[in-house]
Amino acid sequence: MPCGIDEAAAARAAERWDSIAKPLKGLGRLEELVTQIAGITGNENVRIGKRAVIVMCADNGIVEEGVTQTDSEVTAIVSLNIAGGTASINRMSDRAGIDVIPVDIGIAREIAHPNLRAMKAAYGTRNFLKEPAMSEQEVCRAVDAGIRLVRECREQGYELLATGEMGIGNTTTSSALIAAYLGLSAKETVGRGAGLNEEGLARKRRVIAQALKTYPVERMSPLEILRTLGGLDLAGMAGVFMGGALYRIPVIVDGLISAAAALAAVRICPQVRPFLLASHLSREPAAEPVMKELGLSPVIDGHLALGEGTGAVLLVPMLDMALEVYRENDSFAEIGIEAYQEYEDSGKNVDTAGLESAGEIR
Numbered sequence: 001m002p003c004g005i006d007e008a009a010a011a012r013a014a015e016r017w018d019s020i021a022k023p024l025k026g027l028g029r030l031e032e033l034v035t036q037i038a039g040i041t042g043n044e045n046v047r048i049g050k051r052a053v054i055v056m057c058a059d060n061g062i063v064e065e066g067v068t069q070t071d072s073e074v075t076a077i078v079s080l081n082i083a084g085g086t087a088s089i090n091r092m093s094d095r096a097g098i099d100v101i102p103v104d105i106g107i108a109r110e111i112a113h114p115n116l117r118a119m120k121a122a123y124g125t126r127n128f129l130k131e132p133a134m135s136e137q138e139v140c141r142a143v144d145a146g147i148r149l150v151r152e153c154r155e156q157g158y159e160l161l162a163t164g165e166m167g168i169g170n171t172t173t174s175s176a177l178i179a180a181y182l183g184l185s186a187k188e189t190v191g192r193g194a195g196l197n198e199e200g201l202a203r204k205r206r207v208i209a210q211a212l213k214t215y216p217v218e219r220m221s222p223l224e225i226l227r228t229l230g231g232l233d234l235a236g237m238a239g240v241f242m243g244g245a246l247y248r249i250p251v252i253v254d255g256l257i258s259a260a261a262a263l264a265a266v267r268i269c270p271q272v273r274p275f276l277l278a279s280h281l282s283r284e285p286a287a288e289p290v291m292k293e294l295g296l297s298p299v300i301d302g303h304l305a306l307g308e309g310t311g312a313v314l315l316v317p318m319l320d321m322a323l324e325v326y327r328e329n330d331s332f333a334e335i336g337i338e339a340y341q342e343y344e345d346s347g348k349n350v351d352t353a354g355l356e357s358a359g360e361i362r
């Protein structure tokens with residue numbers, strides 16, 4: 001199979017949508033996502049029966065600069081809750097029949113739980129104001145773990161994956177990465193994360209502004225930027241996105257942190273882009289420029305800022321509903337009425353220009 005999207009399978013899915021007895025493109029972006037999944041898997045009989053959210057858990061050395069309102073220990077505590085099935089991501093995933101796969105990709109302390117995948121690439125990262133966050137080996141180990149995990153998921157029959165993370169300080173690493181990749185300022189990319197006050201926000205901005213002065217980011221390779229400013233969770237998720245492209249499994253992008261990892265993956269390997277599914281637009285300020293850069297149109301604009309993959313799993317029941325229509329509805333032919341003609345989508349429901357000039361609507 002070619003390394004990109006299977007255009008023929010996507011075209012067959014689009015044709016199926018247009019044949020269904022309902023307003024043309026009526027399910028909007030949901031139709032596009034189902035069509036995209038057909039292109040990714042090379043099969044217009046789209047199925048998302050077995051699905052999981054991979055939650056990459058890791059600590060960030062930059063936390064020692066006071067960029068968060070809780071300490072690093074919270075990473076391990078919440079990661080264990082995710083493994084134990086009691087965190088936000090578990091509650092939401094249970095509702096939608098999604099398996100949760102928490103991964104220790106870089107928690108700073110020794111930790112074990114039967115449900116926590118042990119793939120530690122390092123015991124947390126270093127403070128990027130003082131030195132690069134990861135060594136070359138560490139960043140590669142984390143990316144590789146993400147790719148391997150997707151291969152395993154494929155072997156276990158998973159048809160759809162979502163990305164999530166848990167790591168105190170990872171909105172700082174995400175904003176830094178996005179600022180470096182897109183040439184944006186700290187002011188444009190820094191938000192309150194898990195709930196910083198004004199003073200914390202100002203400190204977080206200063207930290208990122210200083211990092212952007214410290215490293216010659218415009219001359220660094222995408223992988224080098226990820227190694228220097230990123231986190232093990234971001235590198236692991238970047239690997240998951242690459243694995244999605246490699247093993248042809250659709251992967252849902254979550255909020256700011258997941259989107260930063262997706263951007264890293266696409267910068268390192270541009271062929272990843274068509275395999276990404278957008279879910280929601282995080283309320284963090286850097287989310288919009290990243291989505292734009294990636295050419296993704298999130299379906300949900302819910303002002304979410306939770307992480308763990310919660311926004312990504314919200315998309316799954318919506319896809320289930322859309323798929324029910326895709327698979328089960330009658331076609332125009334089956335109910336004996338003529339199908340619509342194809343039209344150019346102007347983004348508007350009605351072309352009002354002519355009517356307005358004729359004075360018919362005001």
Ligand SMILES: Cc1cc2ncn([C@H]3O[C@H](COP(=O)(O)O)[C@@H](O)[C@H]3O)c2cc1C
Pocket residue numbers: 067068069070074078165166167168169170171172192193194195196306307308
């Ligand atoms: C109790 C708790 C549970 C969380 N679950 C997700 N996050 C979210 O907040 C963190 C990022 O925000 P910041 O960069 O400000 O640390 C990540 O762990 C993210 O998943 C949490 C944060 C906390 C405090």
Ligand SMILES: O=C(O)c1cccnc1
Pocket residue numbers: 171192193194254255256257258282283284304305306307308
């Ligand atoms: O958008 C996100 O991913 C996010 C924002 C704030 C806190 N945790 C996650």
